[in-house]
Amino acid sequence: MPLTDPDRLFPVDQRLRDMARAFYESVRDLPIISPHGHCDPRWFAENNRFPNPAELLVIPDHYLFRMLASQGVALSDLGIPRADGGDAQSDPRAIWHCFAAHYHLFRGTPSALWLDHTFEHLFGLEEVLSAETADAYYDHIDSCLQRDDFRPRALFEHFNVELLATTDAATDDLRWHQQMRDSGWSGRIITTYRPDAVIDPDFQGFAANVARLGEMTGEDTASWDGYLAAHRSRREYFKSFGATATDHGHASARTADLSRHEAEALFQKALKGGCTLQEADLFRGQMLTEMARMSLDDGLVMQIHPGSHRNHNEAILAWHGRDMGFDIPGRTDYVDELKPLLNAVGLEPGLQIILFTLDETAYGRELAPLAGVYPALRLGPPWWFFDSFEGIRKFREAVTETCGFYNTAGFNDDTRAFCSIPARHDVARRSDCAYLANLVGTGRLRESEAFEVARELTYNLAKQAYNL
Amino acid sequence: MPLTDPDRLFPVDQRLRDMARAFYESVRDLPIISPHGHCDPRWFAENNRFPNPAELLVIPDHYLFRMLASQGVALSDLGIPRADGGDAQSDPRAIWHCFAAHYHLFRGTPSALWLDHTFEHLFGLEEVLSAETADAYYDHIDSCLQRDDFRPRALFEHFNVELLATTDAATDDLRWHQQMRDSGWSGRIITTYRPDAVIDPDFQGFAANVARLGEMTGEDTASWDGYLAAHRSRREYFKSFGATATDHGHASARTADLSRHEAEALFQKALKGGCTLQEADLFRGQMLTEMARMSLDDGLVMQIHPGSHRNHNEAILAWHGRDMGFDIPGRTDYVDELKPLLNAVGLEPGLQIILFTLDETAYGRELAPLAGVYPALRLGPPWWFFDSFEGIRKFREAVTETCGFYNTAGFNDDTRAFCSIPARHDVARRSDCAYLANLVGTGRLRESEAFEVARELTYNLAKQAYNL
């Protein structure tokens, strides 16, 4: 018995299942467009072998280590590095054993679907991972990783990725992107401008980051004009490495449209570290509107990923640093928060803003009504905890009736777990095709339309939304 | 192949489908009760021919023009009049072409279901609307509109409408209702008392509106007592035109129960235009409780439609005025907000208050628990963006287990798109029957009970809830 059901995620009714399979088969082999994610460009620049199964599959995947943490496994036992100099497990086989022994925790989760897909389709494994099969798994995967056809670039091509975007800090020198370009490799990997560290007054080292931005651009970032000019300069630099988008990970969706005088004063206060929490939020909000205005000029698509309460646990932050699985979603308001930006530029024909959410209640109540009327808005796919079968189903069921398919932006995998990319796109394609089959089966869409829409959701809409 | 699937919206499982169809067939031909909506009474008073397909089907339907706006079509290109004197497209065929060329945007939306139902069942069309079929559609519909059996009153009768309520401002003279009555036509069209413009201090021209209310009633509306007396007088006048209900479209569900002295002082402040945003909200809240008390005396049912953030875009408001598709739902609290009113009158046996929401999260958490215990409360059907198959499914799934069927108020079409009324009621009947079939198929309701409940949901509950 294969690890994965060939008809997984399709409706159980036979007529609908046949339909969903037909839609899926029509899009299964389309190239992968991955316009937002967190793969490390260095992998493709250097094209070194991945060192071992744990470093390939476990350590970069916060979905995995957060679940094990929830059942009492210490992050350091999974090889997650300590930021405070403490010890972490360094034996990859021991990490793999710990992971394998807890694999039953993932029953019913997308991680299990993604991993089983990877185990079966990439590595040709056939038995379920468990404490018993842990060594056989480890040895087999490790031996694969010795082979040249498992190097990063070979996998990129094997995965049929047409385009992959990385996400890089505004002050990143993009050296790995440069090295890729210099190598003459034909794989299309582009960058994305992510300026949180130079926009968020609460970000660690904000003033130093802004100073560094000044050095890199030759602009006087101690002044408001110079600061904005530096952003423009870096955006151009990122564009020269293929960037078609910016990305903004703010605590809220707050936007503002202050007078030049107010914005300048707030910026000076932020530089001096004197902002209250409210003022910091206001400054971030002002910068979203500034970024939108720059997008009108340079054509970069804006992505807004709001609403994660980052680093919820102080001890974990002290021990392991940022992005260690203790980021928890919260309620996010869009209607009032986006109003200043939308009143400033929301009707501009040239602008594209892709909205994400970790608050599913906003889909039907706020996001679909906004995207269903403002020309500048598109809805990004279900994000993070909602990048799943149920997440996609609820998203489509909540937004389609109000904003249709054409105000959505296709799929993003948003991952740093490189090998999961084909599996994630496969889950999204299957989930969308299941949804379409349900619509056709209940007379809400014609079969011929469903084939067209399946292709839009899989391929065309992502390219359009990201100007690719 | 017909434009619409005869089994649309029914479950796909054959046994459930057969059951749903049987329930549906038992209620399909029941007359339409439309106790809340926005049709123009003038249509029926004058009974003139509808001028052309664009003015009949596109221009009055904000569901349609908001979707086209979201993809960059200017409202004025769809013939939406400019409030600022700017030009709008005046050629109905050009408007129709623009609409037809974008018809694919409505895939998967209730608008497509409603329109295809209308095209097929009212106009006998068989091909899908598109840029290619736009002219044929236009010509055919236009020729129908020349016929006497497509005049408003003939359609009203053809649609099998037993009762239609319009919604009229408190200061409306109800001339069209008078003209209908004078004409001796037997169609039952009643009015509804909608006093927002004389209750909401933030409404444009509030003080002038209140003064006009005084003129119309001979009451001194510069005084609190006179103001309340004027409401009572107008409510009686509306009742003389058949009104059985009032309707209140407030920004929130806030209610208040101030002392006479506080209420009076607040009213005086509102008249002078001196209310803060909070005070204006408080005054609206106080007036809901005053209206509830008047309902105890005169028997009018109260409808509360809270939670729409009106006129979200300032440019659209300046160019085109109110109600132009840029109204966006927001979070709405009911538990704390309704408490003052419910403590004042919520246990009164004679009172009926019908609650609506644009915040689906309130169904299960707040609205069903409230309606499941307070005798004064009934839940209105899914409203606006949620008047759809998924909207109805989620509503029933969220509220039935807590407040049952008998604390809900049947269906409202709430539309100004007259021709969509049969289609909307058809979608609601099918969706409810699909839900009932699911209950029976999973042993949660007996088949004989489902036939009874189908009739309640389609016909009886609306009549009971609105005292018809």
Place this chain on the structure above:
Amino acid sequence: MPLTDPDRLFPVDQRLRDMARAFYESVRDLPIISPHGHCDPRWFAENNRFPNPAELLVIPDHYLFRMLASQGVALSDLGIPRADGGDAQSDPRAIWHCFAAHYHLFRGTPSALWLDHTFEHLFGLEEVLSAETADAYYDHIDSCLQRDDFRPRALFEHFNVELLATTDAATDDLRWHQQMRDSGWSGRIITTYRPDAVIDPDFQGFAANVARLGEMTGEDTASWDGYLAAHRSRREYFKSFGATATDHGHASARTADLSRHEAEALFQKALKGGCTLQEADLFRGQMLTEMARMSLDDGLVMQIHPGSHRNHNEAILAWHGRDMGFDIPGRTDYVDELKPLLNAVGLEPGLQIILFTLDETAYGRELAPLAGVYPALRLGPPWWFFDSFEGIRKFREAVTETCGFYNTAGFNDDTRAFCSIPARHDVARRSDCAYLANLVGTGRLRESEAFEVARELTYNLAKQAYNL
């Protein structure tokens, strides 16, 4: 035809239905673990006959009387005692008639499923309850209640209850538990420490309750140290009656981690009745963290049941007192509110905190992400209005993908309606098995895994979560 469908709540697709039935049959006869509920320990201590059908089935069940209230039946007509000395119906047959005549109100609700299950499986009734069958029902049930095999202990054994927890106030002397123990009866009924009345400054008689706590423990509860010591003492006393858990029913999930000095000052203010609403909330929040710290020492599991707006209607509170069906859920935040507690003790391996919610929007957005990373957290089952087929379905669909099955805590019936216990567990078992069949049918879980998980959800997880 039996009152209940033997395949109720299973999926309608035949293949899935067969699978769900197989899962269900594998767990149907497992003993009932009821680790949280509100049965009266006196029933089992005295083991007297239940007096009549109304006092057994109607009067203790707020699900029933709130629905009848919603349709205008006065609580006193249902025999609900008046707290103000007013009259209440005292004829049990009249109460039963009133209930029976309104039984159609429960169509589609879990109450109907539970009652029909009880009528059929406990009393052997076969006709639907209605005004017509009311007398036959009454006479038959009443005659059963005369029999010794319908006494509380006999029913407890007949229901196959392995363990039942009651919930008792911190100042309860546990006399009924003592009497049970003294009787030598083998039924395992344990208590649960519920200290709301001595923790919540807004609770009626708070200062007197705290004084009483001091008398019972010999501690000086006028001091902060003595107050904490008194809690420790009572927790030990409750443990001596089998308690493995505490339970906290606060208005919000707010927690705090104040300095000793601040906590002490706040406690003194609370004792004097001088807390603002905000300070009272802060004190309750501080006490959750104190309770968590005590749990680290004594091993009691913490249950947090937040978010009910108690006694929404003042007249009902005055007439009938607390817990009379007018408790309404509200929005509940967990991410910010639990942060102080989780930063204090959330990573402790020895701690178990079970979170409940009346706000379904928190499942996917907040609760599953929190429970999916913090080792101290488990999610309790759907509570109160959500203890239902749809409630369980939505819960599993919302949380499984993020926190899996193993961060959930099995089922609670949480009822004071003793006879409904088997029916409630049956609904939960069927609903979970239906969910599992859906997962297997769509390739998200292996069949062999589903059998294992079904047993976990029915039996093992409850025992583990509650340290049983």
